Amino acid sequence: MTDTTHALTPQELIEGSEEAETSSPSESASTARFLTFVSGGLTFGVPTDQVIEIITNHNIRSLPLVPDYVRGIINLRGQILPIIDVRLRLGKPFQEYTSSTCIIILDIGADRIGIGVDSVSQVLTVDTAAASPIPLENRQKLATSMIATEEGKVVLLLDCNALTEP
């Protein structure tokens, strides 16, 4: 998967080979792998070690009397998991679930939850030391820091705890 993340520029290729030689442990202190996904036009990243799996086309059982961003519960091989729609959680308009809509199952402490996202992009290795806090006036509900990728995109790092706070 590093192939997909480390794309292209020669400079980067060199860095990449170095990384392979010196082996990651020395670097792992500050680098981490993030799964990025798009929801409501924003790109988010979530640490891969919190991701259990990605599922699509799952039947969601809606629940009465919950906020709209709680889409309901699913039966994942006998486990009952709640599904939170990231778009709605951000206060953006709802988009019907299609085949590209994904549910990412996350392990948040004791709980497992699923988050509904527009689409899943890729796995990125990023240097978390380079992450910068989001300016206060632009603060997002679900992210506290952001990071720029080599391609010039900005990834917001998802704060899983904020996600489950009501």
Next chain:
Amino acid sequence: MDNVTDSLLDTYLFETNSLLEQLDELLINAEKNGDFTEDDVNEIFRSMHTIKGSSAMLEFNSLMEIAHHIEDLFFYIRENGTSSLNPQQKGELFNLMFKSEDRLREEVEKVENNEPLSVNIDSFIQEINNFLNKISNSGNAAQGEAKAAEELKNTDTPPFTSPEAAYCIRLFFDEGCGMENLRAFMLVTALKENGYTFTYSPQDIETDSGTSQSIINDGFFIGFSSKEEAEKASLLIAGSNNVHSYELIEKHEEEASPGSSAVQQNEAGTQKQADTPSPKNAAVHTAGKQNLISVNLAKLDSLMALVGEIVITESMVTSSPDLKGLKLDNFMKSARQLRKLTDDLQDISMSLRMVPVSGVFQKMNRIVRDMKKTLDKDVRLTLIGEDTELDKSIVDSISDPIMHIVRNSMDHGIEATREERIAAGKNPQGEIILSAVHTGNEIIISVKDDGQGVNPQKVLEKAQRNNFLSKPAEEYTKKEILSLLMEPGFSTNNEVTEYSGRGVGMDVVKKNIEAIGGVVSISSEEGEGTCTTLKIPLTLAIVDGMEISVGNSVYTVPISNIRQSFKASRDSIIFDDSGHEIIRCMDEFYPVVRLHDLYGIYDNVCTEIDDGILMWVEANDISYCLFVDQLLGEQQVVVKPLPGYLNNFSIKNYGVSGCTILGDGNISIILDIASIYSAVKNTY
């Protein structure tokens, strides 16, 4: 290493707790009979011995000390027979034993909670010793003489006189390790388990702690008939704990070889003799080990969950839509077979969790006994249906409620004095009947006393004084008045006593019982007694449910809540003054609750009474009609709790109590009839 100690500790706690429970039962029965039988004395002696031994192994000194002194006490009693005690001494003995039992329990609790054990138990030990001194005063002289003689015999160092012990191992334990006799006994048991035949000296190591001294001084002797055996055994001995040194002694070599048949015979004889001190003990232990094992409850829970999954998956496979319209004779045959097997599997895994309520019931004996003493009331407790079985988790959670109710009955149910009872024309001895009956899906547990009963007028007055009434006092029925007793903060007793009257009794009972899906009701006739009834579901994991649909969603209503389902027409609906719908069933009027209104379901839903169906439901003392679209059919469902995250939203207060997975893999929500009603009432 930690794991080993942990499991050892678990075993220890389990063993000690069950021994204490047995002891409790035994003491209660013995006190009832006013005397210890010989068996009782032996039993107490044995269990104290076990507790002492295992506590010493785990270095729980306070437990060991207490058990040790009780053991000494019962050693004396066993030697002299209970007849040597006068009635007053027996009474003291019972009190002392109950006290010791409590003391042991306290210590065990501390072990359980990882708290430091009591260090200063000298005063208590002193108490036991004083009692022992008191009762042994008379026979002291004779006892002393016998002891002296015994000691003399011991110091004689006669390892073995019998010829079969040609090869003898003499071993010493580490200096100052303590309990030498027990350590020797453990060694003997280990050797026996490994199939060695041998004799040993001193003989009564298990029961006489006095042998410790002789083992320290002269060593412990184990005699074998052949050299090979002795050598093999010495390896095992070398590997045992605390063995300081051992030596193999060969002797009587010439004597042993001739007349081998005679030796053989002799051996059998002594072997038997060696075994005699403990055959009963061994029998008791092995019987327990063979028939019962203790399993972590979490394992059973996951087994149950897995079996639930299998049941669901099985019906998913056999009723798969892919099979529709196909003629599959062989498949259907195998499917039926599979269904039968999964049903059996489910039954068995359920029954694994079932335990009799007798454990809880027996505890009440003790409570009644203690309260009898402090309140000075003469009451007998009758237990009925002790062997009724209930889910383990339920049994655990009904113990406190039942205790509360029994205390209530003792404290303000039964009349304060005999004279009062005689004046009322009753047997001077009060009676509390604790019974458990199994009816279909429920267990009914009732606590009935023949005391003074409840005066509804007084309850009403008190409720009025404390502002508990929600409607004019005249409108209260007797049933409603009695259920006022279960309101938080309500207590009829004017004085607060040690046991009850603080007004935190019955509401806690009600809450605890409702938490496990049960119902509490009180009935009482003034002057004749009070009966508190607990209706408790057999198990929480599986519910008989009715599948219903509202809009596009499926819900499950527990069958036990449904009284009747019926079609109604527009005209039969009546409106109250605020516009809420009411319907008449069986000459009574009940409110209509529209589930789609409550849950805000608008798509594809029946809104006309004529199109849908009314379900007359009942929970506790609430009764109303639920309006739903359609009945889909009855099904046994495995209850799954909702994900913890959803507790952030108060859906539990709106009747969503759990969920279940249907045969097709979809999720159905299980409705809680009582909380739907309170939710609707709040919206009014």
